[in-house]
Amino acid sequence: MALISPSRRLRRTPFSDGVEAAGCKAFTVYNRMLLPTVFRSVEEDYRHLKEAVQVWDVAVERQVEIRGPDAGRLVQMLTPRDLRGMLPGQCYYMPVVDETGGMLNDPVLLKLAEDRWWISIADSDLLLWVKGVAQGYRLDVLVDEPDVSPLAVQGPRSDDLLARVFGDAVRDIRFFRFGWFDFQGHDMLIARSGYSKQGGFEIYVEGWDLGMPLWNALMEAGAELDVHAGCPNGIERIEGGLLSYGNDMTDDNTPHECGLGRFCNTATAVGCIGRDALLRVAKEGPVQQVRPIAIDAPSLPGCDRVWPLMAGDKRVGQVTSAALSPDFGEGVAIGMVRMTHWDAGTQLHVQTPEGALPAEVREKFWI
Amino acid sequence: MALISPSRRLRRTPFSDGVEAAGCKAFTVYNRMLLPTVFRSVEEDYRHLKEAVQVWDVAVERQVEIRGPDAGRLVQMLTPRDLRGMLPGQCYYMPVVDETGGMLNDPVLLKLAEDRWWISIADSDLLLWVKGVAQGYRLDVLVDEPDVSPLAVQGPRSDDLLARVFGDAVRDIRFFRFGWFDFQGHDMLIARSGYSKQGGFEIYVEGWDLGMPLWNALMEAGAELDVHAGCPNGIERIEGGLLSYGNDMTDDNTPHECGLGRFCNTATAVGCIGRDALLRVAKEGPVQQVRPIAIDAPSLPGCDRVWPLMAGDKRVGQVTSAALSPDFGEGVAIGMVRMTHWDAGTQLHVQTPEGALPAEVREKFWI
Numbered sequence: 001m002a003l004i005s006p007s008r009r010l011r012r013t014p015f016s017d018g019v020e021a022a023g024c025k026a027f028t029v030y031n032r033m034l035l036p037t038v039f040r041s042v043e044e045d046y047r048h049l050k051e052a053v054q055v056w057d058v059a060v061e062r063q064v065e066i067r068g069p070d071a072g073r074l075v076q077m078l079t080p081r082d083l084r085g086m087l088p089g090q091c092y093y094m095p096v097v098d099e100t101g102g103m104l105n106d107p108v109l110l111k112l113a114e115d116r117w118w119i120s121i122a123d124s125d126l127l128l129w130v131k132g133v134a135q136g137y138r139l140d141v142l143v144d145e146p147d148v149s150p151l152a153v154q155g156p157r158s159d160d161l162l163a164r165v166f167g168d169a170v171r172d173i174r175f176f177r178f179g180w181f182d183f184q185g186h187d188m189l190i191a192r193s194g195y196s197k198q199g200g201f202e203i204y205v206e207g208w209d210l211g212m213p214l215w216n217a218l219m220e221a222g223a224e225l226d227v228h229a230g231c232p233n234g235i236e237r238i239e240g241g242l243l244s245y246g247n248d249m250t251d252d253n254t255p256h257e258c259g260l261g262r263f264c265n266t267a268t269a270v271g272c273i274g275r276d277a278l279l280r281v282a283k284e285g286p287v288q289q290v291r292p293i294a295i296d297a298p299s300l301p302g303c304d305r306v307w308p309l310m311a312g313d314k315r316v317g318q319v320t321s322a323a324l325s326p327d328f329g330e331g332v333a334i335g336m337v338r339m340t341h342w343d344a345g346t347q348l349h350v351q352t353p354e355g356a357l358p359a360e361v362r363e364k365f366w367i
Numbered sequence: 368m369a370l371i372s373p374s375r376r377l378r379r380t381p382f383s384d385g386v387e388a389a390g391c392k393a394f395t396v397y398n399r400m401l402l403p404t405v406f407r408s409v410e411e412d413y414r415h416l417k418e419a420v421q422v423w424d425v426a427v428e429r430q431v432e433i434r435g436p437d438a439g440r441l442v443q444m445l446t447p448r449d450l451r452g453m454l455p456g457q458c459y460y461m462p463v464v465d466e467t468g469g470m471l472n473d474p475v476l477l478k479l480a481e482d483r484w485w486i487s488i489a490d491s492d493l494l495l496w497v498k499g500v501a502q503g504y505r506l507d508v509l510v511d512e513p514d515v516s517p518l519a520v521q522g523p524r525s526d527d528l529l530a531r532v533f534g535d536a537v538r539d540i541r542f543f544r545f546g547w548f549d550f551q552g553h554d555m556l557i558a559r560s561g562y563s564k565q566g567g568f569e570i571y572v573e574g575w576d577l578g579m580p581l582w583n584a585l586m587e588a589g590a591e592l593d594v595h596a597g598c599p600n601g602i603e604r605i606e607g608g609l610l611s612y613g614n615d616m617t618d619d620n621t622p623h624e625c626g627l628g629r630f631c632n633t634a635t636a637v638g639c640i641g642r643d644a645l646l647r648v649a650k651e652g653p654v655q656q657v658r659p660i661a662i663d664a665p666s667l668p669g670c671d672r673v674w675p676l677m678a679g680d681k682r683v684g685q686v687t688s689a690a691l692s693p694d695f696g697e698g699v700a701i702g703m704v705r706m707t708h709w710d711a712g713t714q715l716h717v718q719t720p721e722g723a724l725p726a727e728v729r730e731k732f733w734i
């Protein structure tokens with residue numbers, strides 16, 4: 001791994017002091033902000049995530065706040081997912097597309113009120129798209145990045161940990177719902193969500209100064225639960241088929257290619273930019289699609305670029321994320337595969353910088 | 368310095384193989400792409416840049432291409448700089464602002480033709496703003512990120528090196544002008560520009576596959592000129608007062624605060640988004656402004672966050688970039704200082720993570 005030069009441009013978070021004190025060993029940059037990637041080791045973090053509970057600095061999930069009379073109209077313009085049935089207190093995973101149906105981001109949308117929404121973004125400056133659209137359509141809205149930084153609590157003991165800090169009522173939060181809970185006199189939005197398959201919550205910390213007090217409170221309350229600082233785990237998220245924008249999809253891809261067709265209500269999402277293009281895709285279906293790819297190898301290099309997927313001499317797709325899975329004893333990967341070769345059981349080869357390896361298209365992700 | 372985890376999301380460039388072979392020691396992430404920051408050492412790179420010639424992978428300066436009948440109108444909507452007199456073959460440094468006059472980027476604009484422009488961007492996804500505005504105003508344009516990656520040649524021997532590869536005609540390119548030159552049968556756009564004060568060029572390499580052939584040709588042709596792989600230098604750019612978007616300014620700042628008022632023709636830049644807000648600023652003047660700040664210290668930590676500038680107990684500004692200058696024997700820094708304390712000679716203190724240091728507001732940057 002290479003070194004990263006410090007600068008203000010690679011923003012610290014309200015939790016960075018805690019992350020450093022916990023011995024973070026490596027970072028990535030996400031939304032121009034530091035995101036931890038390793039604490040003890042990727043494998044040790046993985047095992048612990050599946051057995052105990054971790055606190056994750058995911059402040060990089062910046063919020064785009066939309067407020068005002070036209071807020072609801074603007075949000076529906078951003079996505080082919082039909083938002084008419086959405087209630088305050090709900091979270092929706094939503095593809096955001098441009099006029100050609102290309103993915104600009106795959107955020108989680110939070111409806112705070114009819115005229116107030118947060119978009120919890122993946123790695124692109126979605127704020128600029130939303131501001132540009134609002135400006136061009138002369139909508140009566142305010143669009144901003146507020147001082148809100150999510151802190152995730154993930155792992156099977158998440159309910160126990162959060163109950164110790166916020167009370168037992170947090171146990172009643174349903175999946176992809178949120179409520180407001182008191183912390184030292186401040187209301188905090190807590191959602192049952194997060195970028196793992198191990199269960200847990202995301203706490204939307206409003207106000208930079210509350211970051212370290214909350215971090216410390218969670219660490220203290222979780223001592224008996226073996227709480228540890230953690231981060232989105234590169235193995236576990238592939239096992240779970242959790243896509244990463246910029247890795248597994250870009251603005252070249254439609255939601256249908258990303259396996260997100262079920263979030264596209266192109267028939268009813270009236271006003272969505274890109275709807276015309278997606279109606280066409282919905283009718284014909286995509287010619288390539290995201291698939292779980294198993295790789296037969298004793299070790300794998302870091303997947304820092306596209307790895308071509310080959311059927312003989314013919315390129316039929318690409319792997320975009322890959323890791324060796326301790327639990328499944330094989331390479332687990334996410335790839336984009338052409339229709340001709342996307343059936344489960346198809347045998348391919350993947351070209352890594354260290355040579356070609358046998359690969360197989362799988363029916364389902366591992367967890 | 369911390370380690371950076373590899374992923375496809377942190378994009379490699381057409382020159383990455385050359386950068387790695389040349390022994391790059393550290394990177395930053397810029398526009399979700401890898402930008403080298405150190406080869407031999409920051410100080411050694413600095414000395415060599417001022418004396419010889421370097422080849423820089425600045426592919427992170429991604430291009431926003433705007434084509435079509437409304438291209439000229441759209442470009443003028445983006446900036447308060449009056450573009451009416453701009454000719455094909457010219458480069459303009461231009462502030463890009465939102466509806467409140469806040470800086471969204473400070474790119475270099477290239478006019479290829481009346482209906483075709485490239486915007487060579489600093490570190491924000493300006494593509495999304497431009498696409499959003501074009502969509503909202505229903506303009507007849509195509510907006511894309513083309514397969515174009517700038518490679519810079521910087522340093523006092525730049526003319527000699529480029530003449531060896533492209534012929535003596537490159538010597539006639541004037542500052543912030545560009546022309547087209549042949550490389551192995553391909554037309555390449557070469558501008559006299561770059562992110563240093565040592566002179567040089569930027570070659571806009573169209574087509575990923577031409578990257579390494581050009582890199583290698585420059586390295587071979589430059590052997591007698593002591594050419595070396597280099598990168599924007601953290602000391603030299605501060606000495607020269609070259610601002611860095613995300614470090615020295617953000618969307619909180621107006622161009623006037625950034626000392627870019629001379630690029631704002633708010634009276635005549637008709638159609639510019641944010642013009643109303645900037646007319647107000649132009650009339651009243653900013654209350655804080657970018658200033659050169661000298662710091663009296665034998666060593667400085669990495670400036671990875673804002674360092675408050677204090678007059679006694681009162682916060683009057685902040686330092687956002689800082690380094691120790693070998694040539695000037697002091698800490699050189701860029702800060703934003705309030706009107707009450709921005710006069711040259713004002714004595715302040717700067718609060719670094721390693722303690723308070725004496726600081727002085729200077730009249731001019733060092734080079």
